[in-house]
Amino acid sequence: MKIDSRSFEMSKFVSAVPTSSDRMRDIHAVRWYVMVLPSCHKGPAKGLQEELKRRHRDREPLFEYFAPSYVEVKKRDGGFVETRRPLLYNYVFIHASEYEIYRMKQWLPQYNFLPRIKDGKHEYHPYLSEDAMRNLQWVADSYSNVVPVYTPKPERLIKGDRIRITEGQFKGAEASVIIQPGAGKRDIMVCVENYMWIPLLRVQPGQYEVISLNDSGKHVYTRLDNDRLLSKLHKALGRLYAPEGGGETEPDRQLAADTLKQYGNLRMDSDTMRCKLYALLLPAYTILGNREASEELIGTLQAMLPLIKAEQSRALLLTTLYGCTNSCLYHTQAHEIIDKWRQEESPKKSKQQLIQRLDDYDRWLGH
Missing domain, CATH: 2.30.30.30 (SH3 type barrels.)
Known part of the structure; x- marks a missing residue:
């Protein structure tokens, strides 16, 4: 994956012109300003990390910054080695005022504003709105948290x-x-x-x-067509994503543990049945907070996805992945399939359930 400054269309994220005519008030406004590093810069934003440590040590005002990265995997000596690379090459986002950033530049001169934009009598440095920043962080997290290379065990x-x-x-x-x-x-x-x-x-x-994948086997494990259990796990995820005061309950955790005990060691005889099995297991791991098992299963699903031909099986996996990872990648792919079903005059029950499940995830996760 290669992303440089030319491939990032900053204009899409720039917010509107400040309405205040008071220049002093404007330079003290805290916003997500876009900073650019020299083109030779390829590493993490170590300077900002050190500046934050210094300010914390000297009890000076702190600031936020966002320098997204992605996982790069290379095969070396028969194994895979992971390293992190800057997602946006030489862009960094700092949540502070112009005044604070200019003060910071006394110690970190390599960080520069993008050129000022003139609009009539107004002149300002490009910055992101809070909503645009939340969306950018969501997209970036989807790249940085993904398991990029995985061979199913x-x-x-x-x-x-x-x-x-x-x-x-x-x-x-x-x-x-x-x-x-x-x-x-x-x-x-x-x-x-x-x-x-x-x-x-x-x-x-x-x-x-x-x-x-083998797709010729008979559907022996018909008990996987368990709408009641899927519904319970789905509602438990909803409580897990609930705002403060909510959260999963002890019965939810017991439900997840029982699901893994009952289905965790099954071997399905077709790709369709494996999709149904994993749609039970991944929510159960997520509810229990078993990150290692979740990441391992997510890796298996990523390897499986290109091989799954049945539309509903793909939609089931993509919706499950989106609901358990909050990844914009799976969000987009799930909507590409399921949104077409909304135009059908009378979608069958299994499609209606996936439509509702996807809508719930959008609402719970704020999308």
Whole structure:
């Protein structure tokens, strides 16, 4: 992912011209001003971090700043290494007055305002409104919190899934899962296509990528069509997102724990049923605050999404991901599918439920 100053259209976020004619009053107004760093700057806003520490130590007025980043993942020595990079390259946002920022520039001269804008008799530095800043932070958080690269653990694969081998002698070859992991073994056995002399091969985590999911199995676990349980988990998430004074209850946590106990170790026999299973598990992990398990499952869902062809299954996963992560990426993708259903004369019950669930998440999360 590469984003530089040219790809960020600042004009979309600039607020209206100040209405006050009192210049002194204007320079003391606290706003989200847009600061720009030299083009050679590529690291985090360490200068602002140090200035905040100094002010806190000397008991001087503090300020807020926002320097969004994204996760960059590179493969190195057979593994993935994560680093954080500036999302907007050399833009930083400081919540302070012009007066305070000019004082700050005495110690941090590399931080500069964008050029002043003239509009009739008024002249001002570009800044963001509070609403625009909240939206920008929401978008940026969706990039910085995402799990960008993830290979589903072998125990999430089933017989009939197809993979592409990415390491070793058979790199690039496609294969089908024949034997699932078990008895303490984490690797899988696959049948390599177009290699008659090596029909079976043991593949370990990190040596493959999933290219398609088994969708030919019978829907054995019909109990996953549990609208009552889905509804209870959904309402529990609503209480979790409630403003101060709300929050999840002990019965909500017990419901989530019981859901994981009952469904956590199931292996579904098709992509459709896996979507239904994960739509139960991810809210349960979220309600319990199990961040490690949530991130692991989110990674699996991200790897699955491009392989899911059924529209309602994709909508179910995207809505679940949005409701459990508050990501603008999943918000947009879920709306792209579900908003079309609103135009249907009589959407079927399953579509109506997803429409309502998406509307609830929008309301609870403030979008």
